[in-house]
Amino acid sequence: MDKKTVYSGIQPSGSLTLGNYLGALKNFIGLQDEYNCLYCIVDMHAITVAQDPKLLRKNTLDVLALYLAAGLDPEKSIIYIQSHVPQHAELGWILNTISSIGQLQRMTQFKDKSKKSKEVMAGILNYPVLMAADILLYQTSYVPVGEDQKQHVELTRDLAQRFNSKYSDTFTMPDILTPKSGARIMSLQNPEAKMSKSDSDENSYILLLDDEDATRRKIKRAVTDSLNSMAYKDDQPGLKNLINIYSSFTGESVENIVSKYEGQGYGVFKADLGDVIVEGLRPLRESFKEIRSDKSYLEKVYKEGADKASYLANKTLRKVYKKMGFIPR
Numbered sequence: 364m365d366k367k368t369v370y371s372g373i374q375p376s377g378s379l380t381l382g383n384y385l386g387a388l389k390n391f392i393g394l395q396d397e398y399n400c401l402y403c404i405v406d407m408h409a410i411t412v413a414q415d416p417k418l419l420r421k422n423t424l425d426v427l428a429l430y431l432a433a434g435l436d437p438e439k440s441i442i443y444i445q446s447h448v449p450q451h452a453e454l455g456w457i458l459n460t461i462s463s464i465g466q467l468q469r470m471t472q473f474k475d476k477s478k479k480s481k482e483v484m485a486g487i488l489n490y491p492v493l494m495a496a497d498i499l500l501y502q503t504s505y506v507p508v509g510e511d512q513k514q515h516v517e518l519t520r521d522l523a524q525r526f527n528s529k530y531s532d533t534f535t536m537p538d539i540l541t542p543k544s545g546a547r548i549m550s551l552q553n554p555e556a557k558m559s560k561s562d563s564d565e566n567s568y569i570l571l572l573d574d575e576d577a578t579r580r581k582i583k584r585a586v587t588d589s590l591n592s593m594a595y596k597d598d599q600p601g602l603k604n605l606i607n608i609y610s611s612f613t614g615e616s617v618e619n620i621v622s623k624y625e626g627q628g629y630g631v632f633k634a635d636l637g638d639v640i641v642e643g644l645r646p647l648r649e650s651f652k653e654i655r656s657d658k659s660y661l662e663k664v665y666k667e668g669a670d671k672a673s674y675l676a677n678k679t680l681r682k683v684y685k686k687m688g689f690i691p692r
């Protein structure tokens with residue numbers, strides 16, 4: 364039987380955080396043998412907020428190098444840049460014509476982002492439709508992402524369903540794939556909010572490219588509580604988040620971690636967690652520099668990736684156009 368398809372993407376908007384890693388990137392690696400995987404750098408999503416062109420260029424290549432440094436293998440997976448495959452924008456437009464504005468306005472991310480800007484651009488509203496196009500172009504079965512993308516994957520299913528019932532079976536129904544303990548990594552300073560690179564407080568996130576000292580320092584400063592009792596509970600959200608991070612890196616169960624550190628102060632746990640993260644990210648941090656400096660290798664990877672992705676994207680798009688009544692050239 365043919366292998367099923369896995370699809371995911373990350374925006375090149377600044378350096379990636381531990382949340383991006385534990386919620387998404389880390390899980391991409393293990394899927395490569397069992398599935399046909401496509402991993403995209405979604406630059407067309409990134410421009411839904413203002414971007415400095417120079418920085419966008421740099422960040423796009425940074426994310427590509429991070430993908431490779433984390434263990435994505437271009438021999439196994441299709442790794443490419445979204446804007447190199449124009450079929451994404453084409454299918455995005457088609458899907459916009461069957462998307463309800465009301466449904467898009469109800470997306471939590473849209474509500475959050477539009478609250479923060481004076482003038483709300485249409486791209487922010489339509490962004491989940493482009494994400495649906497990314498996923499549906501490749502007949503994807505599984506989408507490995509963090510929990511914050513759940514609503515967008517549900518919208519993707521709605522759009523697939525709507526198109527399929529109007530024009531006959533065309534798109535595969537995708538399912539979300541979230542990790543057990545890293546699906547929602549919270550801010551280290553405000554455990555009620557998601558860890559995010561757009562946070563103004565640098566101590567709230569760990570970047571994959573932070574150095575070891577900064578990594579340990581940020582964990583040491585992470586907000587916990589005054590109960591000083593090792594437990595995994597909703598009323599100790601800071602500690603719960605740190606235990607989740609520990610568990611994501613080591614694979615140890617939450618219960619094990621709690622009992623291991625029971626009776627010891629948070630300081631001991633935090634110091635060990637600092638080591639766990641530093642060791643866990645060491646291979647990635649070490650190989651990033653070398654890969655990032657090899658421009659011709661990066662170019663080879665994204666060009667070959669775009670060729671392979673375009674071929675697959677075209678197959679779906681041709682079907683879509685034909686079913687809708689467009690005249691083929």
Ligand code: TYM
Pocket residue numbers: 370371372373374375382383384385386387388405408493494497498506507508509510511512515545546547548549557558559
């Ligand atoms: P983006 O770029 O915001 O985030 C990339 C991935 O990181 C996950 N993530 C987190 N996971 C756990 N805890 C966190 N604090 C955290 N912060 C981010 C996100 O869930 C995501 O998996 N719309 C997407 C990109 C996208 C995409 C796609 C994903 C575009 N097209 C098609 C899958 C399939 C986004 O903005 O992710």
